[in-house]
Amino acid sequence: MRALLAALAATVVAGALTGPPAGAGPAPEPPPEAVVAALPFQRWDEPNRVVVDLAREGDRPLVMMLDTGAPVSIVTPLMARKLGVTVRRTKQTPYRRATRLGRDLQFYVDTQSSDSGSRTGWEYGLVGGDFLDDYVVEIDFPGRTVRFLDPKKYRVPEQVDGEDERVLPFKLAGTRVVVPVELGGGQVEVTLDTGAPDNLILSGAAARKVGIDVDVLPNLGQAGTALGPMEVRLHEETGFRFAGLAFDPLPVLVAPRGWYNLGTGTDSVIGYDLLRHFTMRIDYPRRRLWLRRTGERRITFLGADYAAAKEIGAYLTPTGGAFHVWGVVPGGAAAAYGLREGDAIVPAAGDAAPTLDDVLARIRTRGELTVARREGDATIDRVLPEEATPAP
Numbered sequence: 001m002r003a004l005l006a007a008l009a010a011t012v013v014a015g016a017l018t019g020p021p022a023g024a025g026p027a028p029e030p031p032p033e034a035v036v037a038a039l040p041f042q043r044w045d046e047p048n049r050v051v052v053d054l055a056r057e058g059d060r061p062l063v064m065m066l067d068t069g070a071p072v073s074i075v076t077p078l079m080a081r082k083l084g085v086t087v088r089r090t091k092q093t094p095y096r097r098a099t100r101l102g103r104d105l106q107f108y109v110d111t112q113s114s115d116s117g118s119r120t121g122w123e124y125g126l127v128g129g130d131f132l133d134d135y136v137v138e139i140d141f142p143g144r145t146v147r148f149l150d151p152k153k154y155r156v157p158e159q160v161d162g163e164d165e166r167v168l169p170f171k172l173a174g175t176r177v178v179v180p181v182e183l184g185g186g187q188v189e190v191t192l193d194t195g196a197p198d199n200l201i202l203s204g205a206a207a208r209k210v211g212i213d214v215d216v217l218p219n220l221g222q223a224g225t226a227l228g229p230m231e232v233r234l235h236e237e238t239g240f241r242f243a244g245l246a247f248d249p250l251p252v253l254v255a256p257r258g259w260y261n262l263g264t265g266t267d268s269v270i271g272y273d274l275l276r277h278f279t280m281r282i283d284y285p286r287r288r289l290w291l292r293r294t295g296e297r298r299i300t301f302l303g304a305d306y307a308a309a310k311e312i313g314a315y316l317t318p319t320g321g322a323f324h325v326w327g328v329v330p331g332g333a334a335a336a337y338g339l340r341e342g343d344a345i346v347p348a349a350g351d352a353a354p355t356l357d358d359v360l361a362r363i364r365t366r367g368e369l370t371v372a373r374r375e376g377d378a379t380i381d382r383v384l385p386e387e388a389t390p391a392p
Helices: 002-009 077-082 204-209 306-312 333-337 356-365
Strands: 035-040 051-053 063-066 095-097 105-109 125-127 136-140 145-149 165-169 171-173 176-183 186-192 200-203 219-225 228-237 250-255 278-283 288-293 314-319 322-328 344-346 369-375 378-384
Touching: 035 051, 105 125, 186 200, 186 204, 200 204, 200 228, 204 250, 219 322, 306 314, 306 333, 306 356, 314 356, 322 333, 333 356, 356 369
Parallel strands: 063 125, 200 250
Antiparallel strands: 035 145, 051 063, 095 105, 136 145, 136 278, 165 288, 171 176, 176 186, 219 228, 228 250, 278 288, 314 322, 322 344, 344 369, 369 378
């Protein structure tokens, strides 16, 4: 069990799509009697993270992330206590909470490093494949809604010919969904991971397999994971296709030493920066994925506009009214401005939180921004650009 929890805390199909038969039509809408529950996305710092409240009406909230990349459901100790769970470090069997689906959620509490908090300081609860795989799970990113469908009353069709619709067969690795993507003139099997806030994360081995020269990619420092920081590099892919659909140049994270086995097989995943372009239905019993692409084609990178981030040479994650700087390109405008990896761009005293457009404009024109910067054991507010910062 401890080995399983370690893999959790870190949190395939070959062949081309065939043309739909004549008269296949678009995928039918689920009938009302097939809908077990329809749940809105809960408010979260990251706008496209899939978070829902599974609690029954009148019960204590049971706010959990839907994580198709996790084989079972797991909660960190502090989050478990917020959910009203009495945590016992020696407990080896799952905890249980009733849900509005009429079925108990069984989950484990990760107490390997501590029974009072997570190893990284990030507290979370996630619903994994062991709960999800009894349903057809519809995730409507544009509509910000999740529906759990009864597979006895609704099934994803084998083929469709609706506009911007696709049906993709998949394999299950345990309870995790594995799908093919195309890039670099080749194909890679990746885990479909609604818990990952990225477009595509490739292990070094998978990247090299499709012809990416990992050694020459710019280093973006370290990305956070549930097991701790991990070295990542940035690749821009111009030939990316998913389910036969092409995308504009796509930022891809490459982990030269691997992704802590977060992704099955190739240790690679696609996350919700990419999946947000779709309404999708995951038919676990029949191993079919239905996708309908939306009209919003802008590419984002950890929730921020990729074109803008690329222009200034800084990669920012919006977090609670601030922007966390997790990557700065050497020699770019942001580096010359004085921005550093690990900075948090925060509102100046008395000011409203800056928007992304405001942040970018100030970096371009060398206007002032306040950053909270870790220095030794303290966090110091600094106003950029500083006098010692060289001009670009």
